[in-house]
Amino acid sequence: HDQLCYNLTLEKKLISLNIDENKLFGICLGVPGLIDIENNRVTTSTVIPIDDNNDFYYYIKNRYNDIPILLGNESWFSAYAEKEFGSGTNIQNLIFIDINIGVGAGIILNGEIFTGSRGLAGEIGHISIDMNGPRCKCGNRGCIETMVSIPAMFNTLTNNIVSGRKTLVKEIIAKNHDRITVEIIREASLKKDELVLEILDDSARKLAFGMTNIINLLNPEVIVIGGEITKLGNVFLERIKKYIEDIQLKPNKDKIQIRYSSLKGNTVTLGGAKYVLDNIFEPGILLDGIRF
Amino acid sequence: HDQLCYNLTLEKKLISLNIDENKLFGICLGVPGLIDIENNRVTTSTVIPIDDNNDFYYYIKNRYNDIPILLGNESWFSAYAEKEFGSGTNIQNLIFIDINIGVGAGIILNGEIFTGSRGLAGEIGHISIDMNGPRCKCGNRGCIETMVSIPAMFNTLTNNIVSGRKTLVKEIIAKNHDRITVEIIREASLKKDELVLEILDDSARKLAFGMTNIINLLNPEVIVIGGEITKLGNVFLERIKKYIEDIQLKPNKDKIQIRYSSLKGNTVTLGGAKYVLDNIFEPGILLDGIRF
Structure with a gap:
């Protein structure tokens, strides 16, 4: 039954896009969750429901059995998209940090998606x-996700408001919103709201410490920050850069590009599609027109 | 002048080992310092004096110009030795942490030495x-080297002794030593000295936090601890493992091997030699006997 559902969904999608099934080169499944790369299963996901047998990779593989099926964490493919389409030069080592409700990441090392020994x-x-x-x-204690995610910022802001601290956020919400949003924080920061600037500065400092750990371990060329948090704008990014400059190893000075994602649309899909192509194309396959 | 010195040293060494120069497959230079991999120079070293022009790679390359010359950080090659000779299985991702006066490390990812974009x-x-x-x-603040190195342990111990804390270490030193050594700490720990056990526990806990950061970023199969600190023995290693177990991500439970280095002798040389061989051998080169 599950098997039928998964594959019907894919078949319907292909029909709605008017794509002939024989033109598929491969299928890339980008999932917001931990991937068990040995068994092509999803270990856990806090975002989507995963059924017990968790066999969807195999359902799809059975249905489309003459093309490669790739399963991975969605951030892996966003990182791949950033490497391929985001930076414009021959980037070999790139870290993509996706900060939303949670904090995800994709790592590109030596030009390839790095999954680690068990996908973790x-x-x-x-x-x-x-x-x-x-x-x-x-x-663990003091994890980035606990210290710098969007809910973490909202919590700090709320606690301060509750304890009577003055902030423009209160007025902005009162006017035409029912809850705090990243956009409201940005609006207040542009109006130089003291509490909001304090919170941005504190989050930027914490993130800078985490990013410096990553830099000192992996020495990438580029770190890209993506997700909802980028809506905070340059005021946040500049503070991150300033703090990293303070605490980085001297030989890294001015050598590591730190920027927001500049790609539009669904980077998971973009990176996943490119990854399939890059991993199945042998020289000549396009010219031979085998699958056209 | 420098050029002559470097090469004379190498030539003398070959003669003293009775090795014909024509039998060299390559030369691997493992240096305790930061390597500028783009320019084959040493950026900084706190251990050996590096002259201003820092051209020794090129001196040696000019002298032995028909074989490959490889320059790297010494810990890279120790890590490679651990991967090749230390673990017995097909390890792809291994971290070697060398804890002495300073803290060095080598990273093996996907079976290869990982240097990062600029060797850092x-x-x-x-x-x-x-x-x-x-x-x-x-x-930076709170770096592992500041928190867990051997001098850090000695400092904590000394400060406690100076402030009047009781410890067997004082008696052991008074008997037949002139300063604290790792061996003395070990002796006191085996005699259940309370202060020493406290310090070991605290260092193990701090190291566990650092190692967990590495695990969560790179998901290796193995982390090997080497250097003077291993003389502290199993009491230290077991505590590290216990703390990591407490704070690790659930899917990693029992999946990551944490151990002391078990290799004897100079692992830099061992790993460097194997690395040269693995990187210059094309299939058949031995059988063809080109260089014999």
């Missing part, structure tokens, strides 16, 4: 920057 | 575990 590389949300910090739901 | 990957000594921790000489 890039758990940047659980890089700790403070061994004495607040307990994270993962069991 | 693996600066594990400057992974921070406490953004509010003590300032490190690198500019």
Whole structure:
């Protein structure tokens, strides 16, 4: 039954896009969750429901059995898209950090998606920057996800408002919103709201410590920040850069590009499609027209 | 002049080992310092004096110009030795942490030495575990090198002795030593000295936080600890493992091997030699006997 559902969904999608099934080169499945790369299953996902048998990779593989099916974390493919389409030069080592409700990441090393031994590389949300910090739901303390995610910023802001701290955010919400959003924080920061600037500065500093850990371990050319948090704008990015400059190793000075994602649309799809193509094309396959 | 010195040293060494120069397959230079891989120079070393022009790679390359000359950080080659000779299985991702006066590291990813974009990957000594921790000489705060190196342990111990804390270490030194050594700490730990066990526990906990950051970023199969610190013995290693177990991501449970280096002798030389061989051998070169 599940098998039928998954494959009907794919078939319907192809029909709605008017794509002949024989023209598929491969299928890339980008999932917001931990991937068990040995068994092509999803270990856990906090975003989508994963059924017990978790066999969807195999359902799809059975249905489309003459083309490669690739399963990965969605951030891996966003990172690949950034490497291929975001930076314009021959980038070999790039880290993509996706900051939304949670913190995800994709790592490109030596030009390839790096998954680690069991698919658990890039758990940047659980890089700790403070061994004495607040307990994270993962069991560790002071993890980036606990210290710098969007809910973390909202919490700090709310706690300050509740305890009577003055901020423009209160007025902006009162006017025409029912809850805090990233856009409201940005609006208040542009109006130089003191509390909001303090919170941005504190988050930027924390993120800078986490990013410096990544830099000192992997020495990438580029770190790209993506997700909702980029809506905070340059005021946030510039602070991150300033703090990294303060604490980085001297030989890295001015050598590591730190920027927001500049790609539009769904980068998971973009990167996943390019990844399929890059991994199945042997020289000549296009010219031979085997699948056209 | 320098050029002559470097090459005379090599020539003398070959003669003393009774090795015909024509039998060399390559030369691997493992240096305790930061490597500028673009220019084959040493950026900085806190251990050996590096002259201004820092051209020794080129001196040697000119002298032995028909064989490959490889320059790298010594820990890269120790890590390679651990991967090739230390673990016995087909390890693809391994981290070697060398804890002595400083903290060095070598990273093997996908079976290869990983240098990062400019040779600065693996600066594990400057992974921070406490953004509010003590300032490190690198500019960062709470770096592993500041928190867990051997001098760090000696300092903590000395400060406690000076402030009047009781410990067997004082008696052991008084008997037949003139300063604290790792061996003395080990002796006191075996005699259950309370202060020493506290310090070991604290260092193990700090190292566990740093190692967990590495695990969450790179998901290796193996982390090997080498250097003087291994003389502390199993009491130290077991504590590290316990703390990592507490704070690791659930899917990593029991999946990551953490051990001391078991290789004897000079692992830099061992790994460097194997690395040269692995990187210059094309299939058949031995059978063809080109260089014999």
